[in-house]
Amino acid sequence: MNLSFLPEKIKHKQKINLRGLGFDFALAYIAEGVLVSKNSGAKFLKENLLFLNTASEILETKKDSSVYMLYFSSHYFKDLHHIQQNFCLCYNPQEIFNSETLQNKSLSLKKDNRKLIEKVFSLIYQQGESEDVASSTFIFHQVMSLFAIIENILKELNLPISESREMDKEIESYIQQNIYFPEKLQIKNIADQFQISANYFGAFFKKKYQKSYKLYIDDIRIQRIEERLASSQYTMKQIVDELGFNDESHLTNFYKKKRHTTPSAYKKSKKYLVNDQAE
Incomplete structure (x- = not known):
């Protein structure tokens, strides 16, 4: 199976096996009944959200169950990631699916959150009847809205998500x-x-x-500048060219802003330190 996204409603006596289906992740909302692990016998109850990845156990619905599934391949989030620019999420959905906090575990939903979740699932299923679900921008926005709701729930419950x-x-x-x-x-x-x-x-x-990404990059560039200034093998022009500055003035202004001194003053201080150690 070469699908990137698939919504599916499953009823009683059906198995959920991501490896067998060819998907990497699945989000399950248990509308009625219960899901049971074939391996451990663990039960996941009505009105719970369940997060699955390929390491998850095989699950089975029992009698009178109704479960709304959203299956994802990792490519789904990658192929449409440009749309994701508009979503200020703290976590990539794949981080949530792979988190030890949530893997093979379910979230019990409060009434208000449950209504929101059910509404978004309903919109996804309705729209899926009239257009291609894997390439639909509308459905992708609904999926990302789901993860925004999930993040709020995690914050309310003070549940940490471990990064990759x-x-x-x-x-x-x-x-x-x-x-x-x-x-x-x-x-x-x-x-x-x-x-x-x-x-x-x-x-x-x-x-x-x-620290911010910009500050992280600036700190590395400062470190590289000082390594080269401390060495007699590099001229200022070579440092400028190597680290992508426009000219020596650009490098000097950048360094002064960060260190409140000039590159030449730093170079002299390192030279005097070397001479003192030699004596």
Whole structure:
């Protein structure tokens, strides 16, 4: 199966097996009845939201059950990620599905939240009857609205979402490799590279590193400048060219703003320190 998104209503005596269906994630809303794990026997009850990924157990509906399913492949969020620019979400939906906090667990919904969830599911199903669900901009907006509601619920319950270590390392590696190419490090371009929204990237970065993305990049550039200033192997022009500054004046102004001194003063201080150590 090569689908990126599929809404489906399942009833009693049906199994949910993401690996078998070819999807990476699924969001289940239990309207009636119960879902039961085939492995552990765990039960997920009426009016609960359930978050599934390919590591999740096989589930089965019991008699008189009615479950609304939204199946996703990872490509669904990547293919339409440009639309996601307008959503100020703290977490990418894939982070939520992969979180240990929620995997194979359900959220019990308060009445107000339940009504909102049911309304959005209803809109998705209704629109799915008249257009292609995988490419529908309207449906994608409804899906993202669901995750905005879910984030609010998580905040109300004070439930943490653990970030993806894999993404952390990939982003850090990308930044280190491209620190000499300022254009590649623009938020729009790096968000495109990792196929996430610019809004999400900014929030993710600040939460992870306790500083803004711009400040993080500036700190790396300052570190590289000072490493080269401390060495006798680099001229100012070479440093300017390597780190993508327009000219020496541009580099000097950037450095003075961050360190409240000039590159030449820093270079002299390192030279005197080396001479004193030699004596």
